[in-house]
Amino acid sequence: MPSDQRRIQPRKQPRQVRAELTRQRILTAAAHVFADHGYAAGTTNRIAERAGISIGSLYQYFPNKDAILAELLTRHLDDGTAAAAKVLTGPLPDSIEDVLRVFVRLAVEAHLDDPHLLRMLIEQAPRSDELLERVGRVKRAMVGHTRALLEGHPEVRVADTATAARLVIATVELAVHDLLAEPDPIDARRLEDEMVAMLTRYVTG
Amino acid sequence: MPSDQRRIQPRKQPRQVRAELTRQRILTAAAHVFADHGYAAGTTNRIAERAGISIGSLYQYFPNKDAILAELLTRHLDDGTAAAAKVLTGPLPDSIEDVLRVFVRLAVEAHLDDPHLLRMLIEQAPRSDELLERVGRVKRAMVGHTRALLEGHPEVRVADTATAARLVIATVELAVHDLLAEPDPIDARRLEDEMVAMLTRYVTG
DNA sequence: GTCTATACGCCGATAGAC
DNA sequence: GTCTATCGGCGTATAGAC
Numbered sequence: 001m002p003s004d005q006r007r008i009q010p011r012k013q014p015r016q017v018r019a020e021l022t023r024q025r026i027l028t029a030a031a032h033v034f035a036d037h038g039y040a041a042g043t044t045n046r047i048a049e050r051a052g053i054s055i056g057s058l059y060q061y062f063p064n065k066d067a068i069l070a071e072l073l074t075r076h077l078d079d080g081t082a083a084a085a086k087v088l089t090g091p092l093p094d095s096i097e098d099v100l101r102v103f104v105r106l107a108v109e110a111h112l113d114d115p116h117l118l119r120m121l122i123e124q125a126p127r128s129d130e131l132l133e134r135v136g137r138v139k140r141a142m143v144g145h146t147r148a149l150l151e152g153h154p155e156v157r158v159a160d161t162a163t164a165a166r167l168v169i170a171t172v173e174l175a176v177h178d179l180l181a182e183p184d185p186i187d188a189r190r191l192e193d194e195m196v197a198m199l200t201r202y203v204t205g
Numbered sequence: 206m207p208s209d210q211r212r213i214q215p216r217k218q219p220r221q222v223r224a225e226l227t228r229q230r231i232l233t234a235a236a237h238v239f240a241d242h243g244y245a246a247g248t249t250n251r252i253a254e255r256a257g258i259s260i261g262s263l264y265q266y267f268p269n270k271d272a273i274l275a276e277l278l279t280r281h282l283d284d285g286t287a288a289a290a291k292v293l294t295g296p297l298p299d300s301i302e303d304v305l306r307v308f309v310r311l312a313v314e315a316h317l318d319d320p321h322l323l324r325m326l327i328e329q330a331p332r333s334d335e336l337l338e339r340v341g342r343v344k345r346a347m348v349g350h351t352r353a354l355l356e357g358h359p360e361v362r363v364a365d366t367a368t369a370a371r372l373v374i375a376t377v378e379l380a381v382h383d384l385l386a387e388p389d390p391i392d393a394r395r396l397e398d399e400m401v402a403m404l405t406r407y408v409t410g
Numbered sequence: 411g412t413c414t415a416t417a418c419g420c421c422g423a424t425a426g427a428c
Numbered sequence: 429g430t431c432t433a434t435c436g437g438c439g440t441a442t443a444g445a446c
Binding site: 038039040122123124127136158160163164166167170171174175178179183186187190191194195197198199201202205 | 243245328329332341363365368369371372375376379380383384388391392395396399400402403404406407410
């Protein structure tokens with residue numbers, strides 16, 4: 001009964017695959033548009049245009065403009081935490097300098113993809129309570145991990161580990177994304193070296 | 206001839222004084238509105254309302270919304286450079302640690318006034334070419350001064366002074382404003398101490 | 411499921427009365 | 429010089445044809 005087979009698997013289920021692909025196209029387009037024009041001036045019409053679809057179709061995949069940004073932010077956060085988790089499960093280097101280098105490199109790599117998108121995400125994201133909460137939770141988790149790492153490492157001499165952890169996280173996150181997003185971007189390798197040197201000397205001082 | 210005197214100085218020149226006062230009221234209102242809602246959502250109607258005047262009157266003092274933001278940014282930049290210039294004309298301390306402390310304290314004090322306004326200015330300001338250019342010039346000047354200072358100081362051992370200067374400026378500027386603008390702001394004194402410690406150990410390493 | 415056309419609201423800016 | 433009332437435009441989101 002070929003007719004039955006056709007009803008059960010109509011054209012090898014193209015629906016969800018194509019749909020997810022279109023969502024991805026929209027997200028990619030939005031990333032570029034937001035990065036170029038900022039959130040406010042990055043209109044849905046522009047996004048649709050760049051994605052090669054009409055504005056009407058766009059609204060079949062996302063309920064509104066904010067949802068697009070939220071998804072973009074969520075994916076970035078998830079990528080970051082996944083990468084961090086992967087590093088944390090494996091064995092870390094012994095020397096604090098090498099440990100710090102691992103994390104600095106993580107931050108640099110995360111920002112090398114598209115510094116301008118990241119800048120927009122961090123700076124222009126509409127500060128809805130829910131998004132702020134989510135970002136805050138991730139940040140607090142990172143600070144917590146950093147503090148534990150500082151307190152558990154024999155080379156570390158810094159006294160106020162609470163303040164130190166906040167300072168380290170803020171420095172890495174912000175300086176990396178700022179220096180890489182500048183019109184004349186700093187060399188990533190040099191940035192990593194100097195940043196690691198600064199942090200190492202700080203926490204072992 | 207009393208009539209002549211009245212024509213020359215009508216009611217002890219109230220015009221410019223009151224006008225400047227109103228301009229200031231508008232700027233203050235705008236600072237609060239922008240800080241609370243961001244630039245895009247900080248509407249001119251809200252600004253006028255908070256300033257206690259009508260929307261029509263507001264447009265007698267500023268040609269458009271962008272001009273209000275530009276003035277806000279200009280004043281902040283001018284304040285900062287003036288404070289820096291004042292410090293640079295006087296004698297600087299001998300030890301590099303104390304020199305760094307002077308500049309870190311400058312940054313902290315500049316941000317203590319209204320961290321949220323500053324955050325908005327830096328982050329959400331519409332990046333018009335002219336404003337970007339002005340900010341960039343100030344930043345480059347600071348980096349230049351810092352680099353010269355690093356190269357001229359006997360205690361400093363860091364090799365790549367170009368990268369180091371950029372890193373120092375970015376770190377101070379961004380970490381200070383971020384950590385002070387957080388929902389649970391860091392203690393300003395501790396921030397200063399730890400930041401100075403970090404930078405000192407870095408450049409003398 | 412994709413399109414075009416358009417409704418709707420909001421905001422910056424202006425006109426014109428007082 | 430300050431106000432109220434309103435214009436013009438843009439941008440999100442929807443309706444409805446195909």
